[in-house]
Amino acid sequence: PEPEVLAGPPAPDPGRLITDPRTGRTYFKGRLLGKGGFARCYEATDTETGNAYAVKVISQSRITKPHQREKILNEIELHRGLQHRHIVRFSHHFEDADNIYIFLELCSRKSLAHVWKARHTLLEPEVRYYLRQILSGLKYLHQRGILHRDLKLGNFFITENMELKMGDFGLATRLEPPEHRKKTICGTPNYVAPEVLQRQGHGPEADVWSLGCVMYTLLCGSPPFETVDLKETYRCIKQVHYTLPASLSLPARQLLAAILRASPQDRPSIDQILHHDFFTKGYTPDRLPVSSCVTVPDLTPLNPAKILFVKVTKSLFGRKKNKNKNHPEERDEVSCLVNGLSRVSIGHQDARPEVRCSRGQCSPDSPPP
Numbered sequence: 377p378e379p380e381v382l383a384g385p386p387a388p389d390p391g392r393l394i395t396d397p398r399t400g401r402t403y404f405k406g407r408l409l410g411k412g413g414f415a416r417c418y419e420a421t422d423t424e425t426g427n428a429y430a431v432k433v434i435s436q437s438r439i440t441k442p443h444q445r446e447k448i449l450n451e452i453e454l455h456r457g458l459q460h461r462h463i464v465r466f467s468h469h470f471e472d473a474d475n476i477y478i479f480l481e482l483c484s485r486k487s488l489a490h491v492w493k494a495r496h497t498l499l500e501p502e503v504r505y506y507l508r509q510i511l512s513g514l515k516y517l518h519q520r521g522i523l524h525r526d527l528k529l530g531n532f533f534i535t536e537n538m539e540l541k542m543g544d545f546g547l548a549t550r551l552e553p554p555e556h557r558k559k560t561i562c563g564t565p566n567y568v569a570p571e572v573l574q575r576q577g578h579g580p581e582a583d584v585w586s587l588g589c590v591m592y593t594l595l596c597g598s599p600p601f602e603t604v605d606l607k608e609t610y611r612c613i614k615q616v617h618y619t620l621p622a623s624l625s626l627p628a629r630q631l632l633a634a635i636l637r638a639s640p641q642d643r644p645s646i647d648q649i650l651h652h653d654f655f656t657k658g659y660t661p662d663r664l665p666v667s668s669c670v671t672v673p674d675l676t677p678l679n680p681a682k683i684l685f686v687k688v689t690k691s692l693f694g695r696k697k698n699k700n701k702n703h704p705e706e707r708d709e710v711s712c713l714v715n716g717l718s719r720v721s722i723g724h725q726d727a728r729p730e731v732r733c734s735r736g737q738c739s740p741d742s743p744p745p
Contacts, residue, residue: 483533581640588635
């Protein structure tokens with residue numbers, strides 16, 4: 377009889393293979409992750425090592441002018457020099473006759489834009505969790521003299537382990553002195569700072585403004601200046617005309633009002649934001665469950681009062697009965713827990729009026745200057 381032939385895995389579709397013309401290394405092009413004006417992003421797997429990447433594919437046919445190629449090369453040169461926990465890692469790049477390929481760290485949970493579309497609004501502890509990571513990456517950029525210039529939900533990516541990574545440096549640039557700053561209006565309309573619209577140039581404060589718009593969108597469900605008409609949106613941005621919902625905590629409203637100020641000089645620095653009551657007096661989880669990408673997470677077990685209550689309950693009812701009911705150590709432990717519980721105050725929230733802001737002035741609950 378003829379020997380049995382064991383069927384191996386099917387050969388990859390040649391049309392889905394990407395080959396580096398310099399090294400001969402091949403990659404299997406998987407699912408589409410996203411697309412923009414000039415590029416598409418796919419999951420890609422090294423056929424030899426099995427390493428997975430996100431590959432940004434830019435068609436050569438779309439690069440018709442020298443400045444377009446220069447822009448792409450600038451993005452590559454800038455991104456490859458960045459190494460930070462909360463910035464998407466640059467791996468390598470190459471090109472062939474058809475495309476330019478930029479290989480990046482794969483963030484399998486997609487982006488904050490996908491979370492926002494599924495959830496609409498996030499809890500304040502969740503927003504603190506994400507903002508701390510954004511601020512960490514943004515501080516690193518600014519310390520290196522780099523402006524992102526396009527901070528928005530779609531440019532914050534989430535890894536398998538629910539870590540946030542800042543990405544897409546297509547509009548990023550080096551920080552210049554005020555007199556030499558680029559006056560070009562760039563970025564996403566809902567997140568653009570008023571000084572950029574007024575062609576005063578783009579400084580670190582404009583990135584802080586965009587961060588405030590991101591924070592507002594996650595907490596409130598829509599960008600602060602969004603309207604059905606682009607001109608009206610720009611008018612609202614220039615006049616800093618928006619509304620702070622009554623559902624937000626006072627520290628959240630105060631921080632948003634501090635960030636969304638017309639004058640760049642009046643906005644807080646990254647360090648000042650991190651030391652604001654919104655962060656220092658509010659709970660931030662160590663990590664979020666994967667389920668939080670699509671549904672509201674249960675963060676209540678982390679409430680200090682509830683933890684103490686559970687401890688008391690277990691101490692009183694969760695143990696096997698001891699013949700010596702008057703054991704002094706047990707009485708002391710229960711006494712300490714009960715006394716601790718009595719010291720925990722669970723305050724009620726007063727009714728919060730809606731706050732309207734215009735030209736950087738908010739009422740009735742204006743934050744201190």
